[in-house]
Amino acid sequence: MAKELASENSKFDEEKSKMSPRKKGGWITFPFISGSILGVGLAMGGATSNLLVYLVQKYNVRSIDAAQIVNIISGSLSLAPVVGAIVADAFFGCYSVLVFSSAIQLLSLVIFTLTAIVQSLRPTPCAVPGTDSCQTASKGQLTMLYGGVALLCIATAGTRFNQATMGASQFDRVEDQAVFFNWFFIFMYAAAIGASTAIVYIQDSVSWALGFALGTGVSAVSLAFLLLGSKYYHKPAPQGSPFTGLARVVAATLRKLKVKMETQATASYFHGNDDMESLIPSPSFSIFNRAALITEGDTNPDGSIAKPWKLCTVREVEDFKAIVRILPLWSSSIFVSISIGCQLNLSVLQALTMDRSIGPHFSIPAGSMIVPSFVSFVVSLTFLDRVLFPIWHWLTHHSPSPLQRIGLGHFINAVSMMSSALVERRRAAVINSHEAEVHPGWIVPMSAVWLMLPLALAGGAEALHFPGQVGLYYQEFPKALKNTSTGMMAVLIALGFYLSTAFLGVIRHETTWLPDDLNRSRLEKVYWLIAILVTINFGFYLVCAKFYKYQNTNSIEKVSVGEASAI
Structure with missing residues (x-):
């Protein structure tokens, strides 16, 4: 009798378990996913933030060539996540792709670290980078380096968008998803700032090998975080692209x-x-x-x-x-992305020729010059979301439309390019006043801090037009294509980097403005040309915006700057 009763109880427990299975997902997964986001961001930033300087100083690549190479790599890193999202949605699901891609990222960081440790994997060091006497890297050496870059692109394809999707899928309530998206956004930029400051400083001032090794360790920790939370995750099955x-x-x-x-x-x-x-x-x-x-x-x-x-x-x-x-509006932002790609890399090259010291014992790494843009983005977005736009709503009883935010971002971006031209004019004036001292590798006696103002303006512009565009695409795209809306922005950024490479290539071919020695360049003219083209592009945007009619007018007031930026 006891045996039969035990058997019945066992069956009852089994049926109860089937009827009410333990729900997975929720906030218990947040520490694991957030640890993965931070680790992946720090590792990728540590490998790419200072890559232009690494090519110039350790692989003897000429400065403008290095800028073009980095633009191509940045474009690939921006476009790859679109492919990764499609693969995850259509075939394997987010979790499987995330684990695989995180492991690939660890392998890519190991390769970067080896290139810094093993001298035979790099060309002979050059006393004055950028001169004709420098030994070029062999095919084998470049294959090793670019192999690491290719693996990093594969890793980025499977992590960047899928981390956001994986995190959001842990929650049923829209409010919880919105909170997660905000944290995802904060972690992503915090990782970018950390990589562009701490890791870049270690690479420049201590050791390239230690800097890349630190990124390798962080990548391993991020993979461990992801795997440790495996039993808690809700893992949606692939739904098709x-x-x-x-x-x-x-x-x-x-x-x-x-x-x-x-x-x-x-x-x-x-x-x-x-x-x-x-x-x-x-x-x-x-x-x-x-x-x-x-x-x-x-x-x-x-x-x-x-x-x-x-x-x-x-x-x-x-x-x-x-x-x-929506394609005409989308296309009007392509040249904005081109201008940003040119400005970021040319600013790093300018910083290499300028006085980067702050006090007697500290020098700003050239690769960290992009940090003001990141910081300005976060500060501006917070100010807009918490102060300016609420005041706007209080005075006018409606929030700024996505088209208004994008337009203002276009305008400030044009001002940023003009500021870069004015800073370069001052740098050129200092060079002309020391004409007799100028030689390859000469450091211009002008503080690189001057470069921060245009970059800060660019970051403020991005805080307007980047979330504005994501918000516009998200509200205007049909329900079935909401994920596609974020892909539109990724393709835009990738095109900007690719086409900025082509843009600089045309300038080098058709003019004498960009020689390898930046101190002999006419970089001011390049910036003014970009500023003029961005201004013309702004006019094109105004025409597109004037004739565009919102398709989902009911949702315009629902998409705040914070929500748009978090998508």
């Missing part, structure tokens, strides 16, 4: 170009499982309506799609159109 639906709309449209369109009232459109069966495609961009037009053989007898790449739902077509409508 929304990009597939967009591609299907294009394919179906192309396959039906010769199909004769009927009037909207009589045409038969496919709705699938959409409840809004009365919805007909909008008249704008009507060529894409063909993708939802039902023709012979498109559907099965039960009403399902027979040929997925020849027929789409009306909802999918309208989702695709939403992206097409």
